Amino acid sequence: MSVALFVPCYIDQFYPDVAVATLELLESLGVDVEFPSGQTCCGQPMANTGCNAETAPVARRFVEIFADYDAVVCPSGSCTAMVRHHYAEYFAADDAAFQHVSTRTFELCEYLHDELKVEQMHTSFPHKVSLHQSCHGLRELRLGQSSESRVVRENKVKNVVSLVNDIQWITPERSDECCGFGGTFAVNEPEVSTEMGRARIADHINVGSEVLASADMSCLMHLQGLIRREKSPIKVMHVAQIMMGRPIH
Amino acid sequence: MSIPLPIVDHPTAARKFVTDDQRSPWHDQALWFVRSKRDKQADTLPEWEYLRSMASAIKTHTIANLGNYLQEFEKNATAQGAVVHWAADAAEHNRIVLQILKEHQTLRIVKSKSMLTEECGLNHFLEDSGIEVVDTDLGERIVQLRGETPSHIVLPAIHIKKEEVGETFHEHLGTDKGASDPKYLTEAARGHLRGKFLSGEVGVTGVNFAIAETGGLVVCTNEGNADLGVSLPRVHIACMGIEKLVPRFRDLAVFTRLLARSATGQPITSYTSHFHGPRDPESELHIVLVDNGRTRLRDSPEFRHALHCIRCGACMNTCPVYRRSGGHSYGATVPGPIGSVLSPTRDPKSYKSLPYACSLCGSCTDVCPVKIPLHHQLLAWRKELVGKGLLPWSKTFSMKAASFMFQRPRLFTFVGKVGRTSLRLLPHWLTHNPMNTWAKTRELPEPPKETFTQWHKRNRT
Incomplete structure (x- = not known):
């Protein structure tokens, strides 16, 4: 089985350790991972602005690069949701490569949970951790049950991260409220975005969390920006880094 | 001739509200409290998700066959003794209401909550014609006395603090200066409104549901003001959008079980009043059926589902942007996620900033009792706006460059x-x-x- 790693553009540029941790984690579980060259972006920034014409060539390029792999794994719920749920308008419905890539692209935790069915890990993360559930992971990919929904679903992110030894979960008061990143929303509506982010950070700090964790680094980029500006007493980490037992930095 | 609407700039309008640290966090908490009550109510019904699917299916069917059901409703309502009027737009709706009032030489009306009449601007239209309009819903009355518009479709005065209500009541109702005890203020409003109810000559209400099979109407309130408002006068005018229809009486239960739970976290509204024709041979019931852009919305495959909306306001309560930016920042009768879908259908240029006043978190879609895919519709609107060339050049350019x-x-x-x-x-x-x-x-x-x-x-x- 050939597995490709898709590293979202901003992770490649700003958070390489998230991708390294993802790669090392998959390798430690016996997966032979390839990193196809030439990959850049899934096209979400353009699509979420409504620029279909600008999204189309980026989406088509993505499918070409990843079409020959049995599975594509990505350490981002949001980018995975883009490929799985929002590519249809850029391809013919019977396009086999598109069908294959959109159904075989997985968010990291989802891949560990559903495909590899991981049952144990040998790493340790002896810290108080609270989970920020990214909206697209939760409500587009359905990696867990949203607080609005009464459809019972397993929380795939929490299930796999809980396999790390010594982790201590802390639950924020609002379990799945948006952090206010929202891609270009963060700069279109900076004041509302900032207020939403501050409220999330305060919630996680108030319940005594040391590490605010998420399966989406884009939410964390926004929250970390606020945390560093305001010198708030909490750190952010991607779940791949936690699953690899990285030190808090 | 139509006057161009002003351009709503949501980010700028939101800035004022969200940076008011006395108001924004408080507003957020108040609405989150309502959302939490809704969650508890949803938990009491194991069939919650089934009800949502049923409601969505009933609405899809009704909207698909709307013409037939409207005719069936007209036939049955007329047989019950009601007079059915058809209004193509807001102006026609207002003219019809004014005509009925003129025929009865009416100078004063009492009105219960109706987002449709807000949408049509009925109050100002009637006031300009010399008719006194009293909103009898407490929240609406507060907003009316302050010369404002509702900031929420179910909780019209949610943006106003009790101290501010105290000031307004001191000025208009003569309550003690500085008084802000909610019980005291409510009692004062009750006394004030009682007089208005007694002198009201015609009662105007909105409609929550209309039943094609029976020709009946259902109005839901918590204050009983709709009942009081139409029980004293001889004439009742009920104004409704054409999408308020359900086919059969038995379909109603699906919606009454979802409405109050979604709206305020109550199992049911205090009053769920059914009107089947005028109450006696000396009385009149007029039903005004209003299109005002709904047929156009129905013709759009992309946005047709927005006609499912039962105006519960759950998408506002859950929306993290709405909670922090306040309802007035949307510059529209219906704010929040559903408003951001509906408003651009009215005028894409004026409301072009609303589909972007959203982080695409999807909470509205999951909370909606009739399963309108709200955040997907907001995304679809962005594509429409780009297609119409309404995105600023700077943004188009940066996306082309990316x-x-x-x-x-x-x-x-x-x-x-x-x-x-x-x-x-x-x-x-x-x-x-x-x-x-x-x-x-x-x-x-x-x-x-x-x-x-x-x-x-x-x-x-």
Whole structure:
């Protein structure tokens, strides 16, 4: 089985350790991972602005690069949701490569949970951790049950991260409220975005969390920006880094 | 001749509200409390998701066969003794209501909550014709006395603090200066409204549901003001959008079980009043059926589902943007996620900022009792707006540039390198300058020494 790693553009540029941790984690579980060259972006920034014409060539390029792999794994719920749920308008419905890539692209935790069915890990993360559930992971990919929904679903992110030894979960008061990143929303509506982010950070700090964790680094980029500006007493980490037992930095 | 609507600039309108640290967090908490009550009520019904699917299916069916059901409703309502009027738009609706009032030489009306009459601007229209209009819903009355508009479709005065209500009541109702006890203020409003009820000559209500099979209407309130308002006068005018229909009486239960639970976290509204024709031979019941853009919405495959809306307001209560920016920032009768879908259908240019006043978190879609895919419709609106050339040039240009770059991996690598290097070498004040919107409140990421691509080349090939 050939597995490709898709590293979202901003992770490649700003958070390489998230991708390294993802790669090392998959390798430690016996997966032979390839990193196809030439990959850049899934096209979400353009699509979420409504620029279909600008999204189309980026989406088509993505499918070409990843079409020959049995599975594509990505350490981002949001980018995975883009490929799985929002590519249809850029391809013919019977396009086999598109069908294959959109159904075989997985968010990291989802891949560990559903495909590899991981049952144990040998790493340790002896810290108080609270989970920020990214909206697209939760409500587009359905990696867990949203607080609005009464459809019972397993929380795939929490299930796999809980396999790390010594982790201590802390639950924020609002379990799945948006952090206010929202891609270009963060700069279109900076004041509302900032207020939403501050409220999330305060919630996680108030319940005594040391590490605010998420399966989406884009939410964390926004929250970390606020945390560093305001010198708030909490750190952010991607779940791949936690699953690899990285030190808090 | 139509007057062009002003352009709603949501980010600017929101700024004032969200940066008011006395109001925004309080507003957020108040609405989150309502959302939490809704969650508890949803928990009491194991069939919650089944009800949502049923409600959605009934609405889809009704909207698909709307013409037939409207005719069936008209036939049955007429047989019950009601007079059915058809209004193509807001102006016709207002003219019809005024005509009925003139025929009865009416000078004073009492009105219960109706978002449709807000949408049509009925109050001002009637006031300009010399008719006194009294909103009898407490929240609406507060808003009316203050010369404002509702900021929420179920909780019209949610943006106003009790101290402010005290000031308004002191000025208009003569309550003690500085009094802000909700019980005292409510009692004062009750006394004030009682007099208005007694002198009201015609009662105007909205409609929550109309039943094609029976020709009956259902009005839901918590204050009983709709019942009181139409029980004393001889004439009842009920104004409804044509999408308020359900086919059969038995379909109603699906919606009454969902409505109050979704809206305020109550199992049911205190009053669920059924009207089947006028109450006696001396009385009149007029039903005004209003289109005002609904047929156009129905013709759009992309946005037709928005006609499912039962105006519960759950999408507002759950929306993290609405909770922090306040209802008035949307500049529309219906604010929040559903308003941001509906308003651009009225005028895409005026309301072009609303589909972007959203982080696409999807909470509205999951909370909606009739399963309108709200956040997907907001995304669809963005595509429509770009197609109509309504996105600012600066944004179109930056997206074109991004697309160009993402199609060229070597250019992407080069631009990334320039960016990271500048971030490392340039002084903080320059990289985080006031022109950088991101950096007004946030630090930029710390640039790493190498990208993952470089790391991979060094370590795995």
